[in-house]
Amino acid sequence: MTEPRSPAAEYLRFLAWATVVAALAALLGWVPTRRLAGEGALPSMLAGCALALLASAAGGIPVARSRRSATPAAKLQAMLASMGLRFAVLLALGALAGSSGWFDGSPLLIWIAIGYLALLAVDTWYAIRGF
Numbered sequence: 001m002t003e004p005r006s007p008a009a010e011y012l013r014f015l016a017w018a019t020v021v022a023a024l025a026a027l028l029g030w031v032p033t034r035r036l037a038g039e040g041a042l043p044s045m046l047a048g049c050a051l052a053l054l055a056s057a058a059g060g061i062p063v064a065r066s067r068r069s070a071t072p073a074a075k076l077q078a079m080l081a082s083m084g085l086r087f088a089v090l091l092a093l094g095a096l097a098g099s100s101g102w103f104d105g106s107p108l109l110i111w112i113a114i115g116y117l118a119l120l121a122v123d124t125w126y127a128i129r130g131f
Contacts, residue, residue: 018057043103048111055090066079
């Protein structure tokens with residue numbers, strides 16, 4: 001049998017997968033975004049994917065910290081904290097990016113939502129692996 005990985009190694013693996021999924025979402029959306037919203041929407045698309053990635057990385061921290069705990073209640077509490085932290089970080093970063101004036105509002109909001117949903121699968125996989 002193989003040895004279980006350390007919590008830090010699992011978190012780094014999670015970050016790698018999250019980065020791949022965010023990059024894949026941006027690559028798949030490049031042409032449709034450019035055709036539907038124009039060249040000016042591409043920075044908004046990239047920013048939305050990056051914000052979702054940052055929120056996902058922040059949301060993974062409580063799960064990584066709970067890997068050392070043996071109690072299922074602590075792991076469940078970490079999963080709930082992870083969901084709340086991920087949403088709060090995304091909401092705060094999205095509000096800052098939206099109010100900065102650097103990005104088109106509609107494409108930014110659409111890509112924040114697409115990135116959030118795409119990375120939700122990776123976050124769920126990472127959280128469930130802890131049980």
